[in-house]
Amino acid sequence: MRTLLLAQNLTKCYVPDVAALRDVSLRVEEGRFLGLIGPNGAGKSTLLNILGGFLQATDGHVERIPRLIGWCPQQTVVDWSLTVIENVMMPARLFGLSRRAARSAAEEALELLGLRTSAKTTAETLSGGQLQRVQIARALCISPDLVLLDEPTTGLDVEGQESLWTHLRQRRTQGLGGLISSHDLDALERECDSFLFLRNGRTARYFDRSELDAESMSVFEVRPLDEAAVDALRTLAASVGRAPNLDGSLWLVGAELPDNVDERSLAVERRQLSLRAAYKTVGLADTK
Amino acid sequence: MRTFTLAAMHLRSLWNWRSVYLGRLIEPLAYLAFMVVGLNATVASTTYRGVALPYGAYVVPGIVALLGVRAGTSAVSDVSNDRKWGVYAFARLAGSSASGYFLSLALAALPLAYLQALSILILTLIVLPGVCVANLAVVAILALPFYLACWIGVGALMGALINSYSQRDLILSLVNLPIILTAPIFFSLDTVPPFLKALALANPLTYQSDLLRDITLGLPWQANGLVVASLALVFGSAAVTALAHSEWLTAER
Numbered sequence: 220m221r222t223l224l225l226a227q228n229l230t231k232c233y234v235p236d237v238a239a240l241r242d243v244s245l246r247v248e249e250g251r252f253l254g255l256i257g258p259n260g261a262g263k264s265t266l267l268n269i270l271g272g273f274l275q276a277t278d279g280h281v282e283r284i285p286r287l288i289g290w291c292p293q294q295t296v297v298d299w300s301l302t303v304i305e306n307v308m309m310p311a312r313l314f315g316l317s318r319r320a321a322r323s324a325a326e327e328a329l330e331l332l333g334l335r336t337s338a339k340t341t342a343e344t345l346s347g348g349q350l351q352r353v354q355i356a357r358a359l360c361i362s363p364d365l366v367l368l369d370e371p372t373t374g375l376d377v378e379g380q381e382s383l384w385t386h387l388r389q390r391r392t393q394g395l396g397g398l399i400s401s402h403d404l405d406a407l408e409r410e411c412d413s414f415l416f417l418r419n420g421r422t423a424r425y426f427d428r429s430e431l432d433a434e435s436m437s438v439f440e441v442r443p444l445d446e447a448a449v450d451a452l453r454t455l456a457a458s459v460g461r462a463p464n465l466d467g468s469l470w471l472v473g474a475e476l477p478d479n480v481d482e483r484s485l486a487v488e489r490r491q492l493s494l495r496a497a498y499k500t501v502g503l504a505d506t507k
Numbered sequence: 508m509r510t511f512t513l514a515a516m517h518l519r520s521l522w523n524w525r526s527v528y529l530g531r532l533i534e535p536l537a538y539l540a541f542m543v544v545g546l547n548a549t550v551a552s553t554t555y556r557g558v559a560l561p562y563g564a565y566v567v568p569g570i571v572a573l574l575g576v577r578a579g580t581s582a583v584s585d586v587s588n589d590r591k592w593g594v595y596a597f598a599r600l601a602g603s604s605a606s607g608y609f610l611s612l613a614l615a616a617l618p619l620a621y622l623q624a625l626s627i628l629i630l631t632l633i634v635l636p637g638v639c640v641a642n643l644a645v646v647a648i649l650a651l652p653f654y655l656a657c658w659i660g661v662g663a664l665m666g667a668l669i670n671s672y673s674q675r676d677l678i679l680s681l682v683n684l685p686i687i688l689t690a691p692i693f694f695s696l697d698t699v700p701p702f703l704k705a706l707a708l709a710n711p712l713t714y715q716s717d718l719l720r721d722i723t724l725g726l727p728w729q730a731n732g733l734v735v736a737s738l739a740l741v742f743g744s745a746a747v748t749a750l751a752h753s754e755w756l757t758a759e760r
Contacts, residue, residue: 273596273756288600296593296756300520309594312512313601341523 220248222284223365223396224270229279231265231420239265240420242279247365247396252387254411255400256498262420263400264293267369270398285365287314289358293369293400295350297342304329304338307356314361321360328356331386332379348374355383359390366397372406384410408494416498424497431497438496439476440488441469448484455480470499510607510614513598517585517615531577535570535623536630543570544634546693553695555720563635567627568719569692571647572654572712574623576686578616579658583675585612586666586750587759596755605751609663609743613655620651642723650722653739654715660742667749670757692716711738 224247231240240262247253255263268274270281271290297306304325311321329335332352337345342353351374358366366387372380384406387397401407407414414431416424443452449467456462456469458479463469470490471477480487490496521528543566550562589595589608598608624647628640669675689703690712696704707713714734721728 268756271596272600274754286602290596290600292593292756296591296596298516298520298588298592298594300524300588301516302523305516305519305523309516310597310601312516313509313597313603315508315601 220250222282223247223249224284224398225282226266226270227280229266229269229276229281231262231269231274232277238277238420240269240276243415243417243420243422244279245398245415245425247398249364249394249396250391251412252391252397252399252410254407254414254494255398255417256402256404256407256414256494257417257423261417263417264369265420266417267367267398267400268292271367283365285363287361287363287365289361289363289366289368291351291354291358291366291368291371293373295347295354297350297353299341299343302339302341303334303345303353306342306353307360310357311360316361324360324362325356328360331359331382332356333382348376348379351375352379359386364395366395366399368397368399368401370401371399372401372403380406404494404498414494414497426497431494438490438500439471440490440496440499441471441480442467442486442488444484444486448481451481451484455485464499468499470496472497472500509598509601509603510611513594513603513608513611514614516594517611518618521615521619528581531581532619532623532626534577535573535627538573539567539570539627539630540634542693543567547635554697555695555724556697556726558724558726560724561635561637563631564638565695565720566693567631567635567638567640568643568723569690569716570627571624571643571651572690572716572719573687573692574620574627574651575654575658575715576683576712578620578655579660579662580679580683581616582612582659582662583665583679586663587669587672587675587757590666590670590753590755590757591759593756595750599755606747609659609747609750612659612663613652616655616659617652620655621648624648624651639723643719646719646722650715650718650735653735656739656743657711657715657735658742660739660744660746663746664742664749667746667753670759672759686710686712689713690716711735711742714738 227244229240229243230238232238243266245253257263265274269276271288307325307328308321311324316324329338332355334349334352334356337349342350355371358368371383388410399407399411413427415422441452441455443449452463452469459471459477461469476487543563547563552559553562553565555565595608628644631638631640665675665678689706690710691707696707714731718728718731718735721731
């Protein structure tokens with residue numbers, strides 16, 4: 220498979236010596252989606268903006284192979300002086316499509332996202348969800364080879380989300396590659412081929428779907444049975460090099476439970492394979 | 508090609524927000540219709556480089572030169588908005604260069620400046636019938652691109668370097684009026700105190716308004732022409748360099 224996007228050791232410091240992103244590397248290939256996951260402030264948007272070329276990395280290297288890149292930022296980035304269809308047409312025109320072809324592609328994208336009737340209104344009259352649709356339509360309008368989507372489903376209703384994922388799935392069969400950031404772990408698990416967990420600007424975990432499948436039989440959620448058992452959980456967490464999650468649980472991945480799990484004070488449950496389970500296994504200790 | 512597409516987008520944006528830009532069109536006409544006509548009735552004549560001429564004939568070239576400054580003021584917000592709203596980012600992502608983007612700003616501003624200049628000249632025929640505008644029209648067509656390159660360069664430089672609305676607003680407030688008032692638009696340098704003359708000599712608008720006067724009055728214009736062309740080159744190049752090194756997208760909202 221052809222590599223569409225290659226990033227090596229990206230670091231970004233907005234102010235000297237404070238890294239919003241540190242030493243992050245990734246690869247996106249043709250026909251594959253990479254899911255970007257992490258808490259707020261983990262550096263996801265910074266990473267996507269650097270990958271798109273919109274921000275300059277302080278250090279590291281980005282190689283973008285395709286010319287046509289669809290970009291949907293998390294924040295609203297639209298030209299308020301243009302109408303909806305003019306906004307959607309803008310990148311298409313800049314990428315060299317004729318006015319007629321760009322208009323036709325924009326109308327198609329707006330139709331897909333249910334915005335056809337708002338085409339001639341100015342962007343300032345739209346709701347947050349509608350503006351998000353405009354940004355997605357703008358990203359898809361150029362028939363990109365690569366998409367960089369930063370929380371694209373935020374603000375979208377259920378129909379909008381389904382329509383977007385269906386379209387992306389269809390385009391993926393034609394070779395579209397993508398990097399998609401989202402807090403919707405179920406959707407990412409369903410749609411993506413590999414996953415990058417970011418915490419505090421660092422790669423906490425970067426793995427392929429096949430690795431997630433291989434872990435399926437050995438994901439355990441450990442919880443203290445009472446207040447007195449909290450120390451036992453902390454001891455266990457320290458022994459595996461982690462800290463408990465914010466909800467007080469500890470998620471373990473491995474062939475076997477460690478010998479030092481005291482099942483008289485700790486409740487242990489085997490969990491169904493999911494991206495959420497894998498995410499929970501990235502303890503807070505991994506972020507330091 | 509992308510440059511023309513971008514220029515067309517700037518014009519489209521201008522058209523969509525035409526009510527906002529109406530003031531920009533009206534301002535030079537208001538200067539001419541009220542201030543210049545009023546002063547012309549009071550002052551009658553003045554001298555320029557030792558040549559006596561009607562006050563109106565002296566001022567009108569300055570009003571035309573002023574159009575460049577106004578284009579520069581607009582360029583500050585145009586560049587800031589384009590960097591906030593993703594237009595600059597998409598242009599660069601699609602392969603447009605910083606110089607192509609800069610050129611698109613100038614290309615979009617040029618028809619507007621010509622339209623403004625035409626309005627000024629037509630109004631001059633009406634309110635100052637003794638002033639000959641034919642020569643000025645030809646010279647303005649040739650000179651305005653240089654004026655725009657200079658002032659849009661200054662504006663784009665600010666838009667590229669300053670990512671804070673309040674800072675931009677402060678600098679514009681501090682700089683804009685002094686630029687207009689220290690240049691010999693409404694007064695002649697032949698008769699002003701030395702301090703004002705010194706300030707005027709540091710102001711690009713001085714050379715731009717004087718160039719129009721030199722040519723329309725048949726005086727030697729080469730020295731001012733060289734200064735005007737150099738200013739366009741210096742500020743245009745500085746703006747392109749600043750744009751090339753600026754972030755494509757700002758976090759300013």
